[in-house]
Amino acid sequence: MAYNLLKGKRGIIFGALNDASIAWKVAERAHDEGAQLVLTNTPVACRMGTIDELAAKTGSTVIAADATSVEDLENLFAEAQKVLGGKIDFVLHSCAMSANMRKKRPYDDLDYSLLDKTLDISAISFHKMIQVAKKMDAIAEGGSILALTYVASHRTFFGYNDMADAKSLLESIARSFGYIYGREKGVRINTISQSPTFTTAGGGIKGFDGLYDFADRMSPLGNASADECADYCVVMFSDLTKKVTMQTLFHDGGFSNMGMSLRGMTQYNKSFIDENRDENGKIIYG
Ligand SMILES: NC(=O)c1ccc[n+]([C@@H]2O[C@H](COP(=O)([O-])OP(=O)(O)OC[C@H]3O[C@@H](n4cnc5c(N)ncnc54)[C@H](O)[C@@H]3O)[C@@H](O)[C@H]2O)c1
Numbered sequence: 029m030a031y032n033l034l035k036g037k038r039g040i041i042f043g044a045l046n047d048a049s050i051a052w053k054v055a056e057r058a059h060d061e062g063a064q065l066v067l068t069n070t071p072v073a074c075r076m077g078t079i080d081e082l083a084a085k086t087g088s089t090v091i092a093a094d095a096t097s098v099e100d101l102e103n104l105f106a107e108a109q110k111v112l113g114g115k116i117d118f119v120l121h122s123c124a125m126s127a128n129m130r131k132k133r134p135y136d137d138l139d140y141s142l143l144d145k146t147l148d149i150s151a152i153s154f155h156k157m158i159q160v161a162k163k164m165d166a167i168a169e170g171g172s173i174l175a176l177t178y179v180a181s182h183r184t185f186f187g188y189n190d191m192a193d194a195k196s197l198l199e200s201i202a203r204s205f206g207y208i209y210g211r212e213k214g215v216r217i218n219t220i221s222q223s224p225t226f227t228t229a230g231g232g233i234k235g236f237d238g239l240y241d242f243a244d245r246m247s248p249l250g251n252a253s254a255d256e257c258a259d260y261c262v263v264m265f266s267d268l269t270k271k272v273t274m275q276t277l278f279h280d281g282g283f284s285n286m287g288m289s290l291r292g293m294t295q296y297n298k299s300f301i302d303e304n305r306d307e308n309g310k311i312i313y314g
Pocket residue numbers: 042043044045046048049050051069070073093094095096121122123124125149176177178221222223224225226227228229230231
C-alpha cells in the first residue's frame with residue numbers, strides 16, 4: 029500500500045546490485061511513494077548487475093560512481109541535480125565490501141591494505157558522499173541521509189571480521205556529520221541496523237545460514253526482511269521523521285535487546301552436548 033510519503037521528493041540510492049539487494053527494495057518502495065530517483069553503483073556493478081532493469085521499472089536514471097572516489101561523487105551529485113531538476117531530498121548509502129572476508133583472512137591475520145579498502149568502501153565512502161554533497165550544497169533543507177549497518181558494530185559476532193570495525197566507523201560518521209549538517213541545514217543523518225538478510229553481501233559472511241537462523245529464533249518479531257527495511261527507509265526519508273538524527277535505528281525484530289528466547293533455548297538444548305572440540309578435547313572458539 030502506498031501513502032504518497034515521498035511525493036515530489038528527489039533521491040539518490042547507492043548499492044542496488046540485483047533484485048535481492050536491500051537498495052533494490054528501497055528504490056521500488058520509494059518509487060511507489062512518489063519519489064524521483066537516481067540509482068548508482070560502481071561502473072563494474074552497473075555492467076555486471078541488473079540495475080538497468082530496476083531503472084526501467086522505476087523510471088530512474090543510472091549514474092555510475094565508485095563511492096570511494098570524490099571525483100565520481102562530485103559528478104554524481106552534479107548530474108543527479110540536473111536529471112532530477114533540483115536539490116536532493118534523500119540519499120541511501122547501501123554499500124559494503126570486505127576483501128579480507130572474500131580472501132578468508134581471519135580477524136587476527138588481516139591484510140592491512142585490504143582493511144583500508146574495507147573501511148573506505150564500507151564507511152569512509154559515507155563521509156565522502158556527505159562531504160561532497162555539503163560542499164556542493166546539493167541536499168535540500170531538512171533532507172534525510174541514511175546508511176545501512178549491522179549490530180556487529182556494538183557486539184562481537186563470529187565471522188563478521190573487519191566489517192564490524194567498518195560498521196562502527198559508519199555509525200560514528202552518522203553522529204559526527206549529523207551534528208554539523210543538522211545544525212547548518214536541518215539535514216538528518218541516521219543508520220538503520222538491519223537483521224541478517226539473504227543478499228550478495230550477506231552471503232559473504234561466514235556461517236550466514238546459522239547467523240540468520242539464530243537471529244530469527246532470538247527475535248520476538250522474527251528477522252526483518254529487505255522489504256520491511258525498505259518500508260522503514262521510506263519513513264526515514266519522509267517528513268514524518270524530521271527530528272530524528274544521529275541515531276543507530278535497530279530494525280531487527282527486537283534482536284538487539286534480547287539475551288535468550290524460548291525458541292533459541294529449545295534449539296540450543298538439542299545440540300549443546302555436541303560442543304565444538306578438537307582432538308585433544310579443547311573447545312574450538314573460532
Ligand atoms: N544482508 C545483510 O544481512 C545485511 C544486514 C545488515 C546490514 N547490511 C548492509 O546493507 C547494505 C547493502 O548490502 P546488501 O545486503 O543489500 O548486499 P548487496 O551485495 O546487494 O549490496 C552491496 C552493494 O555495495 C556495492 N558496492 C561495493 N563496493 C562499492 C563501491 N566502491 N562504490 C559503490 N558501491 C559499492 C555493491 O556493488 C553492491 O551493490 C550494506 O551496507 C550491508 O552491510 C546487510
